[in-house]
Amino acid sequence: STPGIVLYLAAEGSYGFRNRVKAWVKTRGVEGSRLAHFRLIEKSINFMNHEDIDRLIRTIRTVLAQSGQQLAMVVVDTVSRSMPGADENLQKDMTLFVRACDAVKDSFGCAVVGVHHAGKSGDMRGSTVLLGAGDFVFSLARKKGLMTGVMTCDKMKDGPDGWEDLYRFDSIGLDDGESSLVVGRADGSFGPSRELTPDVMQTVLEAMRAAWNAGEPWSKNARAKDRYAVTLMVRDYGLDGIKAEETLLAWENAGMIEHKLLSAKSKLNGYYVAVGLGQAVHNVGIFA
Numbered sequence: 397s398t399p400g401i402v403l404y405l406a407a408e409g410s411y412g413f414r415n416r417v418k419a420w421v422k423t424r425g426v427e428g429s430r431l432a433h434f435r436l437i438e439k440s441i442n443f444m445n446h447e448d449i450d451r452l453i454r455t456i457r458t459v460l461a462q463s464g465q466q467l468a469m470v471v472v473d474t475v476s477r478s479m480p481g482a483d484e485n486l487q488k489d490m491t492l493f494v495r496a497c498d499a500v501k502d503s504f505g506c507a508v509v510g511v512h513h514a515g516k517s518g519d520m521r522g523s524t525v526l527l528g529a530g531d532f533v534f535s536l537a538r539k540k541g542l543m544t545g546v547m548t549c550d551k552m553k554d555g556p557d558g559w560e561d562l563y564r565f566d567s568i569g570l571d572d573g574e575s576s577l578v579v580g581r582a583d584g585s586f587g588p589s590r591e592l593t594p595d596v597m598q599t600v601l602e603a604m605r606a607a608w609n610a611g612e613p614w615s616k617n618a619r620a621k622d623r624y625a626v627t628l629m630v631r632d633y634g635l636d637g638i639k640a641e642e643t644l645l646a647w648e649n650a651g652m653i654e655h656k657l658l659s660a661k662s663k664l665n666g667y668y669v670a671v672g673l674g675q676a677v678h679n680v681g682i683f684a
Contacts, residue, residue: 467505
């Protein structure tokens with residue numbers, strides 16, 4: 397069957413989303429006619445205003461008529477940005493949002509997916525109306541700097557829930573020197589024989605820099621346990637232990653990273669990334 401169109405409403409961080417698209421295209425090798433199945437709207441649609449929803453439905457009908465395709469999915473990113481002036485904690489406001497989603501779903505027989513943030517406790521933020529109305533609810537959790545995260549099925553209306561799946565977050569370098577993450581299911585390519593490609597290298601260095609800035613620097617000493625750099629590179633980034641040791645030594649000898657005292661107060665020693673990440677990635681050949 398012919399795949400339908402995915403319409404993405406990027407109300408939050410639309411500029412950064414362009415890099416996500418570029419990184420996805422680069423990684424997946426998507427080109428030509430396949431790109432026509434993805435459409436991006438870089439403006440906020442007010443789901444609390446029926447006129448905005450009517451206008452959105454008319455726009456979608458025009459796109460479908462011109463392309464001869466069906467609509468498969470609409471992604472609302474984020475829920476809170478799509479209900480300006482409303483209170484996501486109030487049942488009546490969240491009910492209006494859900495009704496607007498249903499209007500789009502019923503008009504085209506498509507799925508409507510809302511991207512929503514979690515609260516401090518890790519649960520879905522705001523009124524429980526959204527959780528109750530959803531046919532399926534997934535949560536994705538990843539600690540800052542790690543290359544993997546866990547997706548949990550919190551609700552599946554017509555199937556089993558409670559299951560988990562492991563996903564990778566690969567940092568992909570772009571031609572303009574910027575980078576973006578590409579998310580994909582972890583498979584056999586994530587393991588102790590993972591190749592140190594420029595993209596993996598950039599991800600590791602970004603995590604190393606984030607750890608330093610967070611006051612928990614990666615250490616070259618195994619007695620540091622959870623901060624031991626070799627353990628982190630093997631456990632969280634799929635590199636072989638020997639390769640991780642050789643890489644750290646090469647980076648240090650090249651002046652890319654330094655092992656030094658974080659502060660006199662903390663008395664913690666760890667790796668500090670001493671060069672720009674773009675410069676480091678372009679010099680990856682010396683570690684082949």
